[in-house]
Amino acid sequence: MAKTDLRRFAGFRVTTWLCLLVLYAPLVIVAVYSFNASTSITRWGGFSLKWYVDVFTGPEAPRFRDAAINSFVIAIAAATCATIIATAAAVAMNRTGRFRGKMASLALINLPLMVPEIVTAVASLIFFITIGFKTGLMTIFVAHLVFCIPFAYLPIAARMQSVPDMYEQAAMDLYATPWEAFRLVLLPLMIPGILSGFLLAFIISLDDFLITNFVKGAGIETLPTAIFGSVKQGIKPNIMAISTLLLGVSVVLVTLSWVIGRAGQSRN
């Protein structure tokens, strides 16, 4: 049939390229300027790695190093715990039939996604002050764990829905206990979903500024709060270098998550 392509609309391709331009231009510009040799951040003074050297050895290096360690420790701890909790929750929602409070539980798991961040931040601060909980690494960890749960839950639950339960049924027909059926049959099938859930939670934790800024303790910074503190006084070249490094970390993790996801899909 000599029909026009029904999928094509004039201008949509241009808009898509525009969209990509808008999304990437600022990031690319910052990445480019992070290699600027000049101290004045807007004038180009030739290619140099000196701001990267500055990040690791400059006067602010210890501060950013400690912040990076805090960020990664919290992100790993929060994402690990959130993944375990989310996996348990996904099994409950997808493999245990009907029970009382199921819909309420689903709403609860998604609650951190629905409450605006500033509200969560303020509520957490008030809560910790009222119960006299000393703010510190622990308060950041707990707050991160809470909002990481739904992010870990989404891919895990999606994966679990696509895995039919017949293998587990078969295992249990052969006298496997429920725990064995879960551990030996469902869990291996779930690995791609669990990994991408973990990675999402990890990135979300690494990303958070607002809530962390409210519940962090004295002298404790994460990378975003440390960067915010510096940026408030003006964008300096070393901040661009750190941003570019963090950008790299995000890209690597997303790529990893994407590759794992594809591997999981193609095996099906």
Place this chain on the structure above:
Amino acid sequence: MAGAAPGGGASRSEVYRGSGPRLLLPAWIFIGVFLLLPVILMAVYSFLTKEFRGGVIWEFTFAAYDQFFLNRGLFGDEPPTIEWTYLGIFWRSIWQAGLATFFCLLIGFPTAWYVATRPVSTRSVWLFLITIPYWVNLLIRTVSMKFLLRDTGPLNEFLMWTGVIAEPLSLINTNFAVQVGLFYSYLPFMVLPIYAAVERYDFALSEAAADLYCDSWTTLRLVILPAVKPGIVAGCILVFVPSLGAFLAPDLLGGAKTFMIGSLIEEQFKGAAGNWPFGAAAAMILLTVVMGVLLIHARAQMREDG
């Protein structure tokens, strides 16, 4: 992402029958104790008496809501009229968030459509390209935008170099900059759910419309848009809700000059105002607005699902 939210229609499997509540216990404990309880406590705080320069006195009062809604003059002794200050801040935030949502939709829909109609082999690469900025640190993206827009920044330098403008444009510290920041922050949130909806769209419908002599734009308006509406609505919510409570964009791009809801609340706890009950009340009102939007969405969806 919520547009394709899995877990909603839970599967019927009953392999581990009976252990549901036990498996959900950790989620209930953590989210219940460290989010639900704090939000309830915050609601209580909004009815407490403020202590001078931060803190609360445990005496119940409606003073915080009174301050929000009623204007009693600078000295507090004039007959009350409606207080437009804070309603104005809320209105400005809603307006800014609404505009950001509109522009995200304007760019996001064609993008989602274009990506979803690529051949399967290249589609995931396109999707991947759209997803990456979504996962890049929001703070870093806002900072990048701040750098781009400043008077002596690359954008102005570029425009002056090309001769389009002779003097640098004052872009930073304006409502426009905040707008651009919100748009830029949440654009991927719009693309992904619409993409998910378009991917599921049955092109037989377009063919049928074409057979009935619809031109392509009429098909878009009458057939496609209604079919992918759930994705569009989900995208709009995912942009609107975080834009409404945004803090970074107004603070870094708006020059902290005009309050949005997020900065108004923050100021009560971290800034000079130090009025905790008022901050809690403003947060409660924000939460109510957001929950209202989500509830309307949920009900509409339930009605559509039958």
Place this chain on the structure above:
Amino acid sequence: MKTLLTTSALALTLATAAAAEGELKIYHWFEYIPQELLDKFAEEYDVTVTMDTFDSNEALLATLKAGKLGEYDVAVPGDYMVKIMADEGMLDTFTPDEMPNFDNIEDQWVDVEFDPGRKSTIPYQWGSTSFSVNTEAYDGPLDSLSLIFEPPEELKGKINVLDTSGETLTLASLYAGIPQCTSDREQLKALNALVQGAKPAWASFGSDVAKDVLVSGDAAAGMIWSGFSAKARAEGAPIEYVFPKEGMIVWMDNVALLKDAPNRDNALKFMNFLLEPENAAAVTNYAQYTAGVEGVAEFLEPEVANSPESNPPADAKGVFVQACPEEVQVLYDAIWTNLKK
């Protein structure tokens, strides 16, 4: 669940591991102490030093109120904030014999009104708050606060003001000729009208950006502290710090021993350390204000000692910001909120 507990325990141990050795937690103004000086103290006394920063006296108070009192050892409030914090019971006291270098404090700064006899604080640095103007953008006379509050065309939309009610409203009061902490309705209304009228000409509110906006050219005039202006000039901003005829703010920042300080001994060591002339001079050389310690002169860099910002003309007028009583302060708070809405 077991993994969960182990991980949490791990995170907790990491959190407490750092607290085991000698520690000092400082809550300080941003960009106000050279890192080398902190390192020097850490090395000399074998103490791990951590520092958070704030950008206004009000933010300092708000943070300490929001559960941080008892986490920091020392903070650096300005004069009027020392009085407020003392009234709120947020300061600990010490005796001069706990601090061998106590006698190094310049006589004029010992019996100060906000801390008579220096029972909770020691002087850190003093300076002034006024504003600076980019002389390439504006070539008129630089002598009046009108450049900020009723600016000429060249400066409109190019002004940054400090994001703190204490200093901004005090400068506005000086310009309007209104006494501080007034409860007179007409005067407060005039003050409110003045800042409301000026706001459209202001580009941004920011304290931490005050230097950067002048260096980058994003602002052509900006309220700023004397030393911060000197640093902006050193970084290439073509600006001049103005001593307005209506008067300016004079202030003294002080290192205060906080109540419930977890490391009181280290806090006192640190305060004593800062009273060494060499160390006080190191702060001055970095921040470009003036130390309240005797014997610093020989350690000062000449361009810092002779900077125009730190050496006002003989007829310059300065006032300290006053801490207002609650019933008056709420009115000033209302004007400020009204301004920022």
